[in-house]
Amino acid sequence: MPVIDVTHDLDTLTITITAEFAAPVERIWQVYADPRQLEQVFGPPGYPATFVEHDLIPGGSAHYFMTSPEGERHYGFWRITSVDEPHSLAFEDGFAADDTFTPVKDLPVSQNVYVFEAIDGGTRATFTATYDSAEALQKVLEMGVVDGVASSIDQIDTLVAA
Amino acid sequence: MPTAHAGPDEDRADARFHALADRTRRDILRRVLVGEHSVSALAASYDMSFASVQKHVAVLERAGLLSKRRNGREQRAHGEVDAVRSIASMLAELEDVWRGRVARIDDLIADGRQRGEE
Numbered sequence: 550m551p552v553i554d555v556t557h558d559l560d561t562l563t564i565t566i567t568a569e570f571a572a573p574v575e576r577i578w579q580v581y582a583d584p585r586q587l588e589q590v591f592g593p594p595g596y597p598a599t600f601v602e603h604d605l606i607p608g609g610s611a612h613y614f615m616t617s618p619e620g621e622r623h624y625g626f627w628r629i630t631s632v633d634e635p636h637s638l639a640f641e642d643g644f645a646a647d648d649t650f651t652p653v654k655d656l657p658v659s660q661n662v663y664v665f666e667a668i669d670g671g672t673r674a675t676f677t678a679t680y681d682s683a684e685a686l687q688k689v690l691e692m693g694v695v696d697g698v699a700s701s702i703d704q705i706d707t708l709v710a711a
Numbered sequence: 712m713p714t715a716h717a718g719p720d721e722d723r724a725d726a727r728f729h730a731l732a733d734r735t736r737r738d739i740l741r742r743v744l745v746g747e748h749s750v751s752a753l754a755a756s757y758d759m760s761f762a763s764v765q766k767h768v769a770v771l772e773r774a775g776l777l778s779k780r781r782n783g784r785e786q787r788a789h790g791e792v793d794a795v796r797s798i799a800s801m802l803a804e805l806e807d808v809w810r811g812r813v814a815r816i817d818d819l820i821a822d823g824r825q826r827g828e829e
Contacts (some may be wrong), residue, residue: 552809559802
């Protein structure tokens with residue numbers, strides 16, 4: 550498993566994942582710069598993501614939807630706040646109402662910072678996501694991943710089992 | 712015959728959803744999850760009788776969402792953090808999602824030529 554560290558900060562509602570990959574920083578950057586590659590990693594198996602817009606520049610946005618096993622689509626957007634190719638990117642991730650990608654007003658966005666550093670033999674990636682509130686966290690889990698069904702870790706295990 | 716969804720877990724879920732289906736009870740729960748409150752202090756927060764508030768507290772208690780302890784003459788109530796879907800468990804779920812993503816990135820970079828295959 551290339552995940553080398555995970556921290557949960559219950560006070561700031563932040564999860565930080567540190568992973569090491571046996572590939573140069575530029576290769577990892579590509580995964581995020583190329584929407585077709587990003588689609589392959591973003592959604593869990595059976596819950597694919599489709600990026601219909603992907604403008605990886607500061608002030609740009611990405612529009613995506615995730616398709617549930619029942620065929621239901623959940624729309625989301627990224628608002629890119631900073632890009633330092635190939636070292637880091639920061640963006641807000643939120644829920645959109647429909648295929649116009651209008652942000653859902655009452656749903657808070659999460660703040661995401663991804664950092665890629667060159668290490669001996671590859672790349673160390675640090676993914677940080679910070680949520681606004683417990684409700685925001687719950688929404689992410691319910692709408693983005695488990696389709697509004699009361700989720701359980703078991704269900705997610707099944708979803709993410711490769 | 713019991714259905715696939717019968718059992719004590721389902722009964723508990725029923726009790727919890729019932730307890731949480733009331734605005735005042737949700738508000739009480741929010742307060743006692745943040746810190747312990749005496750039942751009389753809670754009662755003073757609402758425009759209703761002490762007995763009514765006590766009743767709401769009892770419903771939450773039966774659902775396992777709240778516990779009471781006696782402190783002298785006072786009844787003090789606190790929220791059962793574990794019973795409420797905890798932030799910790801949600802972050803743990805999110806961690807699983809992330810572990811899945813990292814594994815998929817790993818697969819993708821290991822086998823770039825056969826992209827899309829799965």
